[in-house]
Amino acid sequence: MNIIIMGPPGAGKGTQAEKMTKDFALLHISTGDIFRNAVKEGTEMGKKAKEYMDKGLLVPDEIVVGIVKERLSRPDSKEGLLLDGFPRTVEQAEALDKVMQELELKINAVISVDVNEEELISRLTARRVCRNCGANFNLKYNPPKVRNICDHCSGELYHRDDDTIDTVKERLDIYNKQTLPMIEYYRQKNLYFSVDGAQQINQVYAAIKAYLEKLKNK
Ligand code: AP5
Ligand code: MG
Numbered sequence: 001m002n003i004i005i006m007g008p009p010g011a012g013k014g015t016q017a018e019k020m021t022k023d024f025a026l027l028h029i030s031t032g033d034i035f036r037n038a039v040k041e042g043t044e045m046g047k048k049a050k051e052y053m054d055k056g057l058l059v060p061d062e063i064v065v066g067i068v069k070e071r072l073s074r075p076d077s078k079e080g081l082l083l084d085g086f087p088r089t090v091e092q093a094e095a096l097d098k099v100m101q102e103l104e105l106k107i108n109a110v111i112s113v114d115v116n117e118e119e120l121i122s123r124l125t126a127r128r129v130c131r132n133c134g135a136n137f138n139l140k141y142n143p144p145k146v147r148n149i150c151d152h153c154s155g156e157l158y159h160r161d162d163d164t165i166d167t168v169k170e171r172l173d174i175y176n177k178q179t180l181p182m183i184e185y186y187r188q189k190n191l192y193f194s195v196d197g198a199q200q201i202n203q204v205y206a207a208i209k210a211y212l213e214k215l216k217n218k
Helices: 013-024 031-041 044-053 061-072 075-079 090-102 117-125 165-179 181-188 201-216
Strands: 002-006 027-030 081-084 109-114 127-130 136-138 192-196
Touching: 002 013, 013 027, 013 081, 013 136, 013 201, 027 031, 027 061, 027 075, 031 044, 031 061, 031 081, 044 061, 061 090, 090 181, 109 201, 117 127, 117 165, 165 181, 181 192, 192 201
Parallel strands: 002 081, 002 109, 027 081, 109 192
Antiparallel strands: 127 136
């Protein structure tokens, strides 16, 4: 199965992806994580991407499409994919279709996690991420057992540079303008499935899991 998970910043894409990859043996490809790793490693691409990310803007298509294309061309991409944060525009969705066709792969479903803006702002300003393993926590809804320490690997937790209130608002604006039109693209292809992301983490996952089980047995 090749799945896309989409939704506004803070909807819980990464949180749900962690669970989905375990239960359905999917390879998690998050363009946001790829960029953050490149920033950490100080590569040229990372420096370029950071200029956009810090402002809450989308990284230009020529960078992001190239990265995804390279990643999908590796042999481990044949076993089942979970694309998180890509595509984010109709143009990226069209570019993905082309790449998938070249690789003789196809998208089976697009899961959209939907949450209202007030809740998204509240989640992102309280999010903490592990510097070491990337696990997600939330000071309000999903706190670590020990303050600032990852439950899984004891790594240090940090607050993402783009999780300040002004940047979050810009990211939401960009989502509404540039990503929402993509829904119609996938609706027309009969691939779109929306889930209420305002429920508790396990309830959101129960809905996604039931949908994927059905899809798998089709
Ligand atoms: P990216 O890293 O993809 O960020 P995003 O889309 O803004 O989404 P987030 O990662 O912030 O949120 P999430 O939905 O994963 O939520 P999470 O599970 O962490 O992209 C970052 C930047 O990279 C972009 O702005 C852009 O610049 C660039 N970029 C990336 N892809 C690109 C592309 N394709 N094209 C161009 N540029 C691109 O959850 C959030 C918090 O809420 C956590 O604390 C979590 O614990 C908590 N939480 C989760 N679910 C629940 C729940 N149900 N109830 C309560 N709390 C919850
Ligand atoms: Mg994420």
